Every structure is written in C-alpha cells, then in structure tokens.
Amino acid sequence: MSATPDTHPTDAAASRPVAAATPHSTNPVVRKTIISGLSIHMQMSSVAGAPIAYLLGDVADNSPIQVPEGVSLVNVGADLWEENFSPWCAPRVFAKGPNFGDGAQKTLDTLINQVIPWAESELTESPAYRVLVGYSLAGLFSLWTGVSQQVACGCQPGTATTPQLSGPGAPYVDASVATFQRIGAVSGSFWFPGLLDYVDQQLRGGVVGLTHAYLSLGDREARTPNPQIMHVRENAELLASRLESAGITSMFELNRGNHFQNVEGRIQKALDWLVK
Numbered sequence: 001m002s003a004t005p006d007t008h009p010t011d012a013a014a015s016r017p018v019a020a021a022t023p024h025s026t027n028p029v030v031r032k033t034i035i036s037g038l039s040i041h042m043q044m045s046s047v048a049g050a051p052i053a054y055l056l057g058d059v060a061d062n063s064p065i066q067v068p069e070g071v072s073l074v075n076v077g078a079d080l081w082e083e084n085f086s087p088w089c090a091p092r093v094f095a096k097g098p099n100f101g102d103g104a105q106k107t108l109d110t111l112i113n114q115v116i117p118w119a120e121s122e123l124t125e126s127p128a129y130r131v132l133v134g135y136s137l138a139g140l141f142s143l144w145t146g147v148s149q150q151v152a153c154g155c156q157p158g159t160a161t162t163p164q165l166s167g168p169g170a171p172y173v174d175a176s177v178a179t180f181q182r183i184g185a186v187s188g189s190f191w192f193p194g195l196l197d198y199v200d201q202q203l204r205g206g207v208v209g210l211t212h213a214y215l216s217l218g219d220r221e222a223r224t225p226n227p228q229i230m231h232v233r234e235n236a237e238l239l240a241s242r243l244e245s246a247g248i249t250s251m252f253e254l255n256r257g258n259h260f261q262n263v264e265g266r267i268q269k270a271l272d273w274l275v276k
Helices: 104-119 137-148 195-205 229-245 263-274
Strands: 029-035 038-044 052-056 072-077 130-135 182-186 212-218 249-255
Touching (some): 029 104, 038 104, 052 137, 052 263, 072 104, 130 137, 130 263, 137 182, 137 195, 182 263, 195 229, 212 229, 212 263, 249 263
Parallel strands (some): 052 072, 130 182, 182 212, 212 249
Antiparallel strands (some): 029 038, 038 072
16 A cells, blocks of 8 residues: 655646546447436447446546556446435535435446446457546445445356345345456545445455455545544545455555545546556
C-alpha cells in the first residue's frame, strides 16, 4: 500500500466526475444506450478477451481519461447518486443535502442482469477480468460491490452453484466467480455509516471475490468540522489494510487537494493501477 501525494494537482469544477475514456484499441466498437435509467457509452476493444473497465459517473463522449490498448471501457451514468449508489438508508450529512437511500442493490442488479449482457453481447471471448471504478459516493458503491461478492471456497469458474445472499445489503451473485474482480474507490465516501462493520462482516464471512482494490483520497478531505466526514482518511487506511490482510492486492493513495480537485487525474491513476 502507498500514501504518496500527487505532485501536479489541478482543479476540477464539478463535484461529480465526467466518466468517459478513449481507448486506443484498433477499430473499437462504439455503442450508446439507456438501460433502466442508466446512460451507457461503451468503447470495446477489438482484442479478444480484453479486460473491461466499467466506470461510474456522468457520461461524456470526450474526456482526457484514457485506457490502454487492449482494454475496453463502459461508462455508466446515473442520476440521484444518494439513492442509486447508497447501499442502505442513512441520514444526510449536509444541511441542504438529501438523505441516503438504499438503491445500490437495484443499481447492481441492473449492471449484472442488463448492462453487462448488453455491453458484452458481441464479444467472442469472455473478458480476462472486469474492473469497477467510481468517484465519491460511486466509489463507495464500487467498494460495497467488491466486498459483497462472496465466492464458494474451492469452486472454479464455470462450476454450477446456486447464487446466494451473503448478509444484509449484499447482492445476489454467482458463488463460483465474482462479476468484478478489481475495484477502484476514488475519493470514496469511506465515512459512510456502517461501512467499516459491513466490510469486516463480509471479509469474515467467506472468500471475497476480489483480486485488486484501489482506494484514494485527497489529503485535505479529512480537514472538515463535519464530525462524520472528518474520519474519512482514518477509515480509508483501515479499509485498505483489512483488504490487504484478506489476501486482496490493495493500494491506498493520498493525493493533494480536497474532494473536488483533479477528479479526472485521480480516476486516471486508479484505472492505470487496476489494469496494469
């Protein structure tokens, strides 16, 4: 794990990141659609078996974020983040902000049962692995998804098993192999109530189907009088350590700036680490 700051911060005007990229693969397949309220913009590599990165956020066709040749990218845009990316209900943390809903399960079901089948319908081979990356509350969703994917000990991909629910708020998944093997929680909402206990519960409950986890924060994100958010860095470091102890290759990276700085640069760093 690492906590080395950025050396070249830049400002980002929006609190919610643009989630798009331009892969350099030869003749990528580009398609767009809307599925159950989620805006999908995909650029699929022509390389057979290419890894696929699913990037959560606001979708835009033109972005400086890039993925390497031989990696496909599917951008997933969603509205009402406090509802769609929150795993369980929680009170608001800002006076004028909304309360948090419990729509993460519905969002994940849509990803697994509708978005992934549509995006990967024309592939000749299954992807080598799938990556899920989100910023802020979408980063919380990525982490929650990753640790909720329990896999059966001793099972190999392709083994017939029964999907199961592993704890409160956990998604139904194929018990033989996780849908997303690598996750990125960039400037994630690691302060979210109940998150530490839930991750501990999942790690104790069985074999989590993650191989890699990337967590990051800005070095000024914990400098707040808000009594809930002020523990965000402490929580992030604890989470990264516990994931590593569970056998998941993990990285915690500390960037310069507050929550809204260098958003695209931080996403780029996460993708670069997760697909290297």
